[in-house]
Amino acid sequence: MNDGIEQRSAPRVEVVTIGTEILLGDIVDSNSAFVARALADAGIDVFAKHSVGDNVERIEAMLRGVLDRADGAVTTGGLGPTVDDLTREAVARVLGVDLVLHEDSLRKIERLFAAHGLSMSENNARQAYLPRGAEPLENPHGTAPGFLAFRADGKLIAATPGVPREMRAMVTQRLIPALSARYDLQSAIFTRTLHLVGINESEADRRIDDLFRSLENPKIAMLAHDGYVNVKIMAKARDRGSAEEMIAPIEQDVRARIGSWVFGVDDVSLPSAILSDLIDRNSSIVTAESITGGGIADAFVHVPGASQAFRGGVVAYDNVLKISLLDVPVDELREHGAVSEAVAHSMANGARERMGSDFALATTGIAGPTGGSPEKPVGLVWFALALPDGKIVTRRSVFPGDRDFVRRRAVVTALELLWRNLDVGRQLAISAAGNQSLREPLG
Amino acid sequence: MNDGIEQRSAPRVEVVTIGTEILLGDIVDSNSAFVARALADAGIDVFAKHSVGDNVERIEAMLRGVLDRADGAVTTGGLGPTVDDLTREAVARVLGVDLVLHEDSLRKIERLFAAHGLSMSENNARQAYLPRGAEPLENPHGTAPGFLAFRADGKLIAATPGVPREMRAMVTQRLIPALSARYDLQSAIFTRTLHLVGINESEADRRIDDLFRSLENPKIAMLAHDGYVNVKIMAKARDRGSAEEMIAPIEQDVRARIGSWVFGVDDVSLPSAILSDLIDRNSSIVTAESITGGGIADAFVHVPGASQAFRGGVVAYDNVLKISLLDVPVDELREHGAVSEAVAHSMANGARERMGSDFALATTGIAGPTGGSPEKPVGLVWFALALPDGKIVTRRSVFPGDRDFVRRRAVVTALELLWRNLDVGRQLAISAAGNQSLREPLG
Numbered sequence: 001m002n003d004g005i006e007q008r009s010a011p012r013v014e015v016v017t018i019g020t021e022i023l024l025g026d027i028v029d030s031n032s033a034f035v036a037r038a039l040a041d042a043g044i045d046v047f048a049k050h051s052v053g054d055n056v057e058r059i060e061a062m063l064r065g066v067l068d069r070a071d072g073a074v075t076t077g078g079l080g081p082t083v084d085d086l087t088r089e090a091v092a093r094v095l096g097v098d099l100v101l102h103e104d105s106l107r108k109i110e111r112l113f114a115a116h117g118l119s120m121s122e123n124n125a126r127q128a129y130l131p132r133g134a135e136p137l138e139n140p141h142g143t144a145p146g147f148l149a150f151r152a153d154g155k156l157i158a159a160t161p162g163v164p165r166e167m168r169a170m171v172t173q174r175l176i177p178a179l180s181a182r183y184d185l186q187s188a189i190f191t192r193t194l195h196l197v198g199i200n201e202s203e204a205d206r207r208i209d210d211l212f213r214s215l216e217n218p219k220i221a222m223l224a225h226d227g228y229v230n231v232k233i234m235a236k237a238r239d240r241g242s243a244e245e246m247i248a249p250i251e252q253d254v255r256a257r258i259g260s261w262v263f264g265v266d267d268v269s270l271p272s273a274i275l276s277d278l279i280d281r282n283s284s285i286v287t288a289e290s291i292t293g294g295g296i297a298d299a300f301v302h303v304p305g306a307s308q309a310f311r312g313g314v315v316a317y318d319n320v321l322k323i324s325l326l327d328v329p330v331d332e333l334r335e336h337g338a339v340s341e342a343v344a345h346s347m348a349n350g351a352r353e354r355m356g357s358d359f360a361l362a363t364t365g366i367a368g369p370t371g372g373s374p375e376k377p378v379g380l381v382w383f384a385l386a387l388p389d390g391k392i393v394t395r396r397s398v399f400p401g402d403r404d405f406v407r408r409r410a411v412v413t414a415l416e417l418l419w420r421n422l423d424v425g426r427q428l429a430i431s432a433a434g435n436q437s438l439r440e441p442l443g
Numbered sequence: 444m445n446d447g448i449e450q451r452s453a454p455r456v457e458v459v460t461i462g463t464e465i466l467l468g469d470i471v472d473s474n475s476a477f478v479a480r481a482l483a484d485a486g487i488d489v490f491a492k493h494s495v496g497d498n499v500e501r502i503e504a505m506l507r508g509v510l511d512r513a514d515g516a517v518t519t520g521g522l523g524p525t526v527d528d529l530t531r532e533a534v535a536r537v538l539g540v541d542l543v544l545h546e547d548s549l550r551k552i553e554r555l556f557a558a559h560g561l562s563m564s565e566n567n568a569r570q571a572y573l574p575r576g577a578e579p580l581e582n583p584h585g586t587a588p589g590f591l592a593f594r595a596d597g598k599l600i601a602a603t604p605g606v607p608r609e610m611r612a613m614v615t616q617r618l619i620p621a622l623s624a625r626y627d628l629q630s631a632i633f634t635r636t637l638h639l640v641g642i643n644e645s646e647a648d649r650r651i652d653d654l655f656r657s658l659e660n661p662k663i664a665m666l667a668h669d670g671y672v673n674v675k676i677m678a679k680a681r682d683r684g685s686a687e688e689m690i691a692p693i694e695q696d697v698r699a700r701i702g703s704w705v706f707g708v709d710d711v712s713l714p715s716a717i718l719s720d721l722i723d724r725n726s727s728i729v730t731a732e733s734i735t736g737g738g739i740a741d742a743f744v745h746v747p748g749a750s751q752a753f754r755g756g757v758v759a760y761d762n763v764l765k766i767s768l769l770d771v772p773v774d775e776l777r778e779h780g781a782v783s784e785a786v787a788h789s790m791a792n793g794a795r796e797r798m799g800s801d802f803a804l805a806t807t808g809i810a811g812p813t814g815g816s817p818e819k820p821v822g823l824v825w826f827a828l829a830l831p832d833g834k835i836v837t838r839r840s841v842f843p844g845d846r847d848f849v850r851r852r853a854v855v856t857a858l859e860l861l862w863r864n865l866d867v868g869r870q871l872a873i874s875a876a877g878n879q880s881l882r883e884p885l886g
Contacts, residue, residue, distance in 0.1 A: 023492060024483055025476030026666055026675070032494070033468030040467055047501060049466060051475070051492035058490060065508065223469055232469070287737075287758070293744025294730075294737025297758040301736025304812055304846055311761040314768070315730070315740040318754035321798060325757070325768065355764060369747055403747055 010185050011071035011156060012045045016062055018077035018087050019162055020053035031076045031167055035160070039074065042176045043188035043236075054078065059090035067094070067155045074175070077162030079144040081123040088129060091157050095149055097132040101125075105136055105145045112143055137174040142166040148178050187236050190243030192251060196229040196261040197270055197416045204229045207257045211250070218246050220254070227412035228270070231258070263419055270415045271299045271306075277422050278309035283358040283388065285418070287313030288326050288351035290338065291365035291381055295411040311357055316347065326350035339364050341382050345392050348384035360386040363414050367403045381410045383417050393421055453628050454514035454599060455488045459505055461520035461530050462605055463496035474519045474610055478603070482517065485619045486628040486679075497521065502533035510537070510598045517618070520605030522587040524566040531572060534600050538592055540575040544568075548579055548588045555586055580617040585609040591621050630679045633686030635694060639672040639704040640713055640859045647672045650700045654693070661689050663697070670855035671713070674701070706862055713858045714742040714749075720865050721752035726801040726831065728861070730756030731769050731794035733781065734808035734824055738854040754800055759790065769793035782807050784825050788835050791827035803829040806857050810846045824853045826860050836864055 015035050022029045029051060036046045047070055052062045059078070066073040078087030092099050106128035113120040127144040130136060137146035139161060146160040158175055160167045179185070196204060201224035205212075208231070211220050218235035233250050237243035255262060264273040278285055287296045293315055300310040314325045319338055322328040327350040328343055336342045344364050352360035365381030372378035383395040395417050399409040458478050465472045472494060479489045490513055495505045502521070509516040521530030535542050549571035556563040570587040573579060580589035582604060589603040601618055603610045622628070639647060644667035648655075651674070654663050661678035676693050680686035698705060707716040721728055730739045736758055743753040757768045762781055765771040770793040771786055779785045787807050795803035808824030815821035826838040838860050842852040 021664070021666060022476070023479060023489065025478075025480035026664065027668070028471065028473050028476050030471050033465075033471050035468075036466060037468035046466065047496070048505060049494035053490070061512070062491060069504070221464070221469065223464065225470070289737070289740075291744075292741075293749075294732070294740030294756070294758065295744075297732075297737030297760075298735075298741050301734075301738075301758075301760060301810075301850070302847070304810075306736075307760055312758040312764040312768075313737070314757055315737065315744075315755040317740075317744060317750055321755040324798070325755075355767070367744075367747075404745070407744070 008154075008183050010043050010045070010183050011179075012047055013039060013072040013074055013156075014047055014066045014070045015039075015049040016059075016066060016073050016075045017049070017051045017162070018054065018059055018075055019051075020055075020084075022077070022162075023051050023053045031162065031164055034164070034168055035074055035076060035171055038171050038176065041189050041191070042180070043185040044179065044183075054084040054086055056086040056090050056093070059086055060093045063090060063094045063157065067151065067157075070155075072156035072158070074158045074160070076160050076167050079127065079146065079159060079161045081121070081127050081144070085126070087159050088126075088131065091134075091147075091149060091159060092131040094157065095131050095133075095151050099129040100132045102128050102130045102136055102145065105130070108138075108145075109143045135178065137170055137178065139166050140169040140173060146170050146174070148175065187238050190235050190237055190240055190247070192233045192247050193266055194231045194233075194251070194254060194258075194262050195264045195268060195270070195273075196231065196258060197227065197263055197412065198420065199229060199258065199261040200224075201229055204231070204258055204261075208254055211254065215250070218243075218250050220250070227409050227416075229261075269303070270412070270419060272303045274415060274419050274422065275300065275303050275306055275309050277419075278359070279305075284309055284311050285359040285361065286311050286351050286355040286357040288347040288360060288362040289313060289315050290317055290322070290347070290363055291367050292363045292407060292410050292414065293317060295407060296361060296363070296414050299411060299415065311355060313355075314351060322347060325354070327354065337376070339366055339376055339380060339382060341384075341394050341396065344382035344384035344394055348386040348392055349390075352386040352390075358388040359418065361414055361418050362386075363410055365406070365410060367406045367410075369403060379406050381406070381413070383410075383414050385417050385421055387421065393417065451597075451626050453486050453488065453626050454622075455490055456482060456515040456517055456599075457490055457509045457513045458482075458492040459502075459509060459516050459518045460492070460494045460605070461497065461502055461518055462494075463527075465520070465605075466494050466496045474605065474607055477607070477611055478517055478519060478614055481614050481619065484632050484634070485623070486631040487622065487626075497527040497529055499529040499533050499536070502529055503536045506533060506537045506600060510594065510600075513598075515599035515601065517601045517603070519603050519610050522570065522589065522602060522604045524564070524570050524587070528569070530602050531569075531574065534577075534590075534592060534602060535574040537600065538574050538576075538594050542572040543575045545571050545573045545579050545588065548573070551581075551588075552586045578621065580613055580621065582609050583612040583616060589613050589617070591618065630681050633678050633680055633683055633690070635676045635690050636709050637674045637676075637694070637697060637701075637705050638707045638711060638713070638716075639674065639701060640670065640706055640855065641863065642672060642701065642704040643667075644672055647674070647701055647704075651697055654697065658693070661686075661693050663693070670852050670859075672704070712746070713855070713862060715746045717858060717862050717865060718743065718746050718749055718752050720862075721802070722748075727752055727754050728802040728804065729754050729794050729798040729800040731790040731803060731805040732756060732758050733760055733765070733790070733806055734810050735806045735850060735853050735857065736760060738850060739804060739806070739857050742854060742858065754798060756798075757794060765790060769797065780819070782809055782819055782823060782825060784827075784837050784839065787825035787827035787837055791829040791835055792833075795829040795833075801831040802861065804857055804861050805829075806853055808849070808853060810849045810853075812846060822849050824849070824856070826853075826857050828860050828864055830864065836860065 015032050017032045021027050032049045078085045130147045134147040134149035148158045160170045218233050221232045223230045233247050235243040235246040297313045300306045316322040326347050328346040332342050344362050347362035348360045362384040368378035379399045381397050385393045399406045458475050460475045464470050475492045521528045573590045577590040577592035591601045603613045661676050664675045666673045676690050678686040678689040740756045743749045759765040769790050771789040775785050787805050790805035791803045805827040811821035822842040824840050828836045842849045
């Protein structure tokens with residue numbers, strides 16, 4: 001709503017999450033990260049985040065403190081129908097106003113209850129009361145409206161719900177447009193994220209270390225998680241077009257150093273990158289999982305449209321199933337044990353043939369905490385990938401960590417083995433076209 | 444270290460996480476939840492949590508603000524070797540002291556580098572500098588020590604690392620013992636958590652609502668997540684024994700109202716409860732997954748020792764595999780479609796027979812975003828469970844939400860169907876022994 005008021009420069013805000021459950025760690029707070037990122041991307045600097053319990057005095061004191069330091073507070077939580085939902089009241093105290101009924105919001109809540117054949121309790125009407133003078137922010141996914149209010153000195157408080165789905169929609173669809181109308185958000189932060197796999201953080205760091213130090217805008221950040229490395233290039237610019245012009249040469253420089261580990265940009269995940277590639281070439285993939293126990297299949301099925309390339313798989317946790325469903329020879333299991341290159345090889349081969357697929361990806365390993373030996377320690381995993389020509393590529397890894405860590409890393413490493421060899425497949429094709437020397441598949 | 448100083452009553456503290464990546468949402472902060480819970484459990488009240496970027500002035504201002512309101516600050520992050528690690532410097536400013544080299548810590552860092560055959564850089568020595576007068580807290584899993592320091596007015600600042608594994612070990616093994624020695628932590632909070640499945644939050648709330656309102660110590664909290672409901676009973680007591688005496692009658696009361704949905708207490712998960720039960724009766728389980736795509740198998744394999752009851756499964760995402768690996772009749776697929784009671788039934792039956800298991804659990808559904816129709820909307824899932832006697836129980840659900848939501852709920856609902864029928868199995872056995880009437884399996 002741009003009502004002719006002169007636009008002011010972008011506010012500097014702090015984020016406050018409200019709720020005893022978040023404060024005491026009963027739930028991990030993912031809201032404040034979302035809000036901070038969304039505001040930063042819109043060009044609003046976030047200087048601090050806070051969390052406070054369901055106590056009206058403490059919420060009030062927290063908000064007063066924030067408005068002392070910053071231009072505004074953005075809150076999540078405490079807007080529901082229960083007696084523990086105290087954000088409206090605390091904000092009214094900070095603004096020095098009373099709470100008044102917002103008729104439109106009340107009618108929306110009544111309609112939602114009626115649509116579900118329920119009668120509305122008195123408690124639910126509480127959600128329609130807002131601090132006097134506040135502008136309601138509609139809740140696209142729930143009953144409780146949020147609001148945007150200003151103190152007499154011009155400092156702002158924006159209140160959004162604690163339910164992540166409701167909060168996210170409200171922040172992006174209602175709050176940021178409302179702030180854009182009132183403030184001159186001259187420049188926003190535009191980001192391009194390169195996703196890497198198969199390189200560790202310190203090696204990536206070594207290769208682009210000087211860029212971290214020398215660049216200001218765009219600047220670079222790196223984050224490692226679960227076997228992946230993300231390199232973010234962030235440009236502060238007036239619009240996407242100029243941001244892209246600023247980002248392009250930096251991206252080129254980064255890719256020249258670590259491009260061979262980049263599997264995608266921005267919202268791409270490794271399973272989605274693999275599936276797109278397979279769908280493009282009309283190829284299919286199946287899995288034969290022991291240690292990863294369905295984790296690779298699950299990562300594929302997570303991607304919408306996975307069925308165009310992912311056919312399914314076998315979780316052959318028990319050796320009997322390795323034999324009956326994947327044709328692993330009994331003698332091989334006896335001679336080499338289930339966790340061996342030979343058995344991984346046979347699992348991939350059997351899966352590809354039994355399920356009639358182009359590629360097949362197999363894992364077998366020791367997740368722990370028990371079952372390790374000096375020759376085969378906890379964390380040992382054998383991977384095998386059957387290629388469309390029937391050749392099998394294998395790889396051995398030992399992951400240092402607990403059961404959960406070993407299994408998560410095994411999933412990522414299996415995917416990387418597949419991706420790396422898809423890539424080799426592409427390079428084979430390109431090389432063949434250019435009559436260059438061929439590279440072997442990488443184990 | 445109890446050095447004869449008179450013990451003071453438990454401090455009220457605030458938690459401060461330091462790091463631009465956490466502030467801007469590049470990583471989700473799980474540290475502050477852990478610290479808050481660990482302190483609360485040790486009897487130290489946590490009144491607020493904050494997050495601030497890597498900026499020495501802002502960290503200093505934040506800590507000064509905390510010490511104005513509370514008895515102390517506990518920080519995580521900013522103790523590493525880089526120029527962005529500014530916690531030591533900010534704390535020294537707040538305390539009005541300089542940084543001095545802590546020789547023991549320096550030698551430990553040198554030893555760790557030598558053990559890995561590396562020479563130590565100048566930067567790494569920075570980690571051994573602590574605010575003058577601070578007591579170092581050893582880092583069991585890394586190089587950077589933490590510390591515990593007191594301002595002239597007796598207010599405390601405790602600094603711990605940002606790497607979760609290092610922070611967790613330091614908080615539980617070093618910080619809390621150090622605080623226990625200096626403060627009279629008269630009472631700690633002891634918790635018993637009842638885990639429920641198959642009941643929604645509002646129904647659980649309705650049944651124990653009066654306990655929420657009436658109880659003070661022990662008190663009750665409820666949390667719903669991903670189809671589960673947790674009911675926590677929290678007692679503030681001097682020791683575990685008296686806490687347990689306080690908790691027992693409340694637990695009995697709660698169980699009288701909602702006990703039939705309780706599958707376990709404290710650290711038990713639904714897959715682990717199911718596996719324990721199966722192992723006890725020497726029974727086995729296999730899976731036949733379409734929509735859940737390996738998610739159920741993965742949930743089982745997540746549990747250490749799963750192989751004693753979980754044999755494996757098939758991810759039959761493509762219909763061809765439903766036929767070839769699970770013996771689903773082609774006519775059935777043609778007549779009813781893959782997402783149907785008949786096909787779920789055949790998948791469970793085929794999995795049980797082909798894999799030679801006591802129980803078999805099958806899922807087929809439409810995860811979306813596309814593929815729905817008026818008769819079979821996105822979110823529709825059919826479940827089937829084959830029982831040891833060959834009987835099949837089926838269930839139909841429609842989950843309102845996105846692909847990820849539908850698939851996560853489908854995993855939990857499948858597990859609940861199995862658990863509920865294990866329970867019926869037990870009741871059948873008990874009833875038969877007591878010559879009471881038998882109940883049918885629950886679909």
